[in-house]
Amino acid sequence: MQYFVTSSTPETEKTDCVVIAVYEESQLSPSASTINTSSNGQIQKLIDRGDITGKIGQTLMLQDLDGMNSPRVLIAGCGKQNETTENSFNTIITSVIKALDASGANTATSYLNEIDVKQRSASWKTSQTVIAAEASLYIYTSTKSTAPSSEKPIQSVAFFSESSEKEIQQAAMQGLAIANGMGLAKELGNLPGNVCTPSYLAEQAQSLSEQFGSVTTTILDEEEMEELGMGSLLSVSRGSRQPAKLITMNYQGAGDEKPVVFVGKGLTFDAGGISLKPAAGMDEMKYDMCGSASVFGTISAIAELNLPINVIGIVPSSENMPDGDANKPGDIVTSMAGKTIEILNTDAEGRLILCDALTYSERFDPAVVIDIATLTGAIIVALGSKTTGLMANDQALADDLLQAGTDSHDRAWQLPLWDDYQEQLDSNFADIANIGGKEAGSVTAACFLSRFTEKFTWAHLDIAGTAWKSGGKNKGATGRPVPMLVQYLLNRIDAK
Numbered sequence: 014m015q016y017f018v019t020s021s022t023p024e025t026e027k028t029d030c031v032v033i034a035v036y037e038e039s040q041l042s043p044s045a046s047t048i049n050t051s052s053n054g055q056i057q058k059l060i061d062r063g064d065i066t067g068k069i070g071q072t073l074m075l076q077d078l079d080g081m082n083s084p085r086v087l088i089a090g091c092g093k094q095n096e097t098t099e100n101s102f103n104t105i106i107t108s109v110i111k112a113l114d115a116s117g118a119n120t121a122t123s124y125l126n127e128i129d130v131k132q133r134s135a136s137w138k139t140s141q142t143v144i145a146a147e148a149s150l151y152i153y154t155s156t157k158s159t160a161p162s163s164e165k166p167i168q169s170v171a172f173f174s175e176s177s178e179k180e181i182q183q184a185a186m187q188g189l190a191i192a193n194g195m196g197l198a199k200e201l202g203n204l205p206g207n208v209c210t211p212s213y214l215a216e217q218a219q220s221l222s223e224q225f226g227s228v229t230t231t232i233l234d235e236e237e238m239e240e241l242g243m244g245s246l247l248s249v250s251r252g253s254r255q256p257a258k259l260i261t262m263n264y265q266g267a268g269d270e271k272p273v274v275f276v277g278k279g280l281t282f283d284a285g286g287i288s289l290k291p292a293a294g295m296d297e298m299k300y301d302m303c304g305s306a307s308v309f310g311t312i313s314a315i316a317e318l319n320l321p322i323n324v325i326g327i328v329p330s331s332e333n334m335p336d337g338d339a340n341k342p343g344d345i346v347t348s349m350a351g352k353t354i355e356i357l358n359t360d361a362e363g364r365l366i367l368c369d370a371l372t373y374s375e376r377f378d379p380a381v382v383i384d385i386a387t388l389t390g391a392i393i394v395a396l397g398s399k400t401t402g403l404m405a406n407d408q409a410l411a412d413d414l415l416q417a418g419t420d421s422h423d424r425a426w427q428l429p430l431w432d433d434y435q436e437q438l439d440s441n442f443a444d445i446a447n448i449g450g451k452e453a454g455s456v457t458a459a460c461f462l463s464r465f466t467e468k469f470t471w472a473h474l475d476i477a478g479t480a481w482k483s484g485g486k487n488k489g490a491t492g493r494p495v496p497m498l499v500q501y502l503l504n505r506i507d508a509k
Contacts, residue, residue, distance in 0.1 A: 252339025
């Protein structure tokens with residue numbers, strides 16, 4: 014969709030549909046009150062007879078209301094006045110956009126920024142509206158022979174603003190870039206493993222560099238990785254017929270400034286290797302590359318916004334399959350850093366490809382390194398599907414990411430990364446074991462990665478609970494944590 018800003022009052026606005034808010038207990042937003050007056054009390058009459066109660070998510074479409082330049086007025090229920098949360102605001106926007114898309118209106122003007130969301134500005138509400146709107150309209154169609162579509166879909170939304178049009182327009186642009194990045198991440202995540210292979214991801218990275226002149230892509234094949242000594246990463250790909258790729262996307266927007274490096278886990282399918290996963294739900298292991306998808310989405314968003322910052326996205330990509338040449342429990346491999354690793358469980362493979370990518374990131378002299386990975390089922394047990402797990406070797410970086418999560422409403426929660434847990438990774442036969450036992454699985458996974466981050470400031474985001482939704486009609490990639498990562502970069506630019 015396209016997004017604009019208008020300063021026209023609701024009764025004078027000429028568009029296909031005007032969107033206004035009403036609350037429970039017959040309370041009207043300023044724009045609803047204006048339309049109620051211009052229509053000789055029609056809004057209040059509808060409320061009084063119970064056509065709409067103001068409950069969150071309710072919508073009521075009115076046609077040809079007296080005193081209006083626009084042919085339609087969509088009333089959105091917003092719950093109790095002054096009690097709207099971020100989640101309920103997103104629920105309101107989702108219901109509104111779906112109603113508009115089914116209404117036959119091509120254009121609409123929203124006066125929903127009048128809703129008071131505690132400690133959130135009009136710019137935040139604008140950006141969030143765009144993100145929620147685009148998410149509600151996303152439909153996966155890539156591998157379907159027929160796909161549902163609206164006969165006359167909504168094509169543009171304008172935001173009402175009396176005084177800060179430039180800020181609102183900028184917020185809409187940022188929201189759209191983030192939404193587009195999330196859409197790319199969703200699409201990559203939702204593709205099946207026989208389509209989205211390591212080679213396919215490499216092709217998509219090259220497509221990004223063709224789309225944006227500010228992005229340069231390089232791809233390393235297995236022979237080149239072997240020359241670099243990436244024995245840990247390559248041990249995972251041995252069981253697959255798909256060759257591994259190490260993808261680097263370099264976004265240059267700030268001259269010689271040290272880059273922020275994102276390392277995204279790119280396991281395009283994870284069967285568990287010899288330590289085979291249970292059959293139930295194994296189809297969802299196509300989502301084991303959602304860390305890499307979020308890096309793709311973030312690079313796309315910042316290139317679209319032309320942000321003044323340097324960012325490098327590194328994606329180690331492989332499959333993890335059972336085969337006669339696959340890793341076996343008890344095998345010992347040597348990482349690019351020269352550290353030997355005892356593989357006690359071949360299903361703990363994400364850390365094996367990430368550790369070599371983290372070592373590889375040293376060559377870029379990074380300001381900070383942040384890895385994003387669907388790393389552990391334990392993080393779902395700890396935090397569920399609402400919150401991303403965060404661990405870091407630097408508290409200032411952790412605080413910045415937590416703040417970015419709060420700002421974007423794509424939140425994280427910090428877990429400890431204490432030396433107390435490191436002993437769980439002790440091995441009798443190698444420098445380090447790849448699992449640390451039953452206790453604190455997410456923490457020990459991060460402890461493993463921390464052994465390869467001693468030369469730079471680093472944080473780890475475990476997105477196994479937040480990167481996709483399981484089962485039923487809601488099944489699919491979420492595009493998280495693209496909003497958090499882009500917001501982190503925006504905050505970093507503002508601080509600079």
